[in-house]
Amino acid sequence: MRSFPADLARAQQExxxxxxxxxxxxxxxxxxxxxxxxxxxxxxxxxxxxxxxxPAAWRELRGRG
Numbered sequence: 156m157r158s159f160p161a162d163l164a165r166a167q168q169e170x171x172x173x174x175x176x177x178x179x180x181x182x183x184x185x186x187x188x189x190x191x192x193x194x195x196x197x198x199x200x201x202x203x204x205x206x207x208x209x210p211a212a213w214r215e216l217r218g219r220g
Contacts, residue, residue: 157215159202166196167216 159167170193177186197216208216 157212159216160200163197163200163202164216166193166200169193170197171217 170190173186173190173193177183177190180186
């Protein structure tokens with residue numbers, strides 16, 4: 156199992172929770188904005204600067220969310 160930085164794992168968990176909330180209440184602008192901000196935080200996190208994520212790394216990170 157890979158060791159992800161705490162802030163990256165937390166952003167992914169928040170992304171998953173926000174995504175589920177948006178699925179329950181579609182069209183909520185504040186949730187869409189939050190999801191977008193979290194997506195940027197996860198995708199452009201400094202952790203990925205040294206190594207671009209493989210599909211397996213994304214699955215593992217998402218599994219924590």
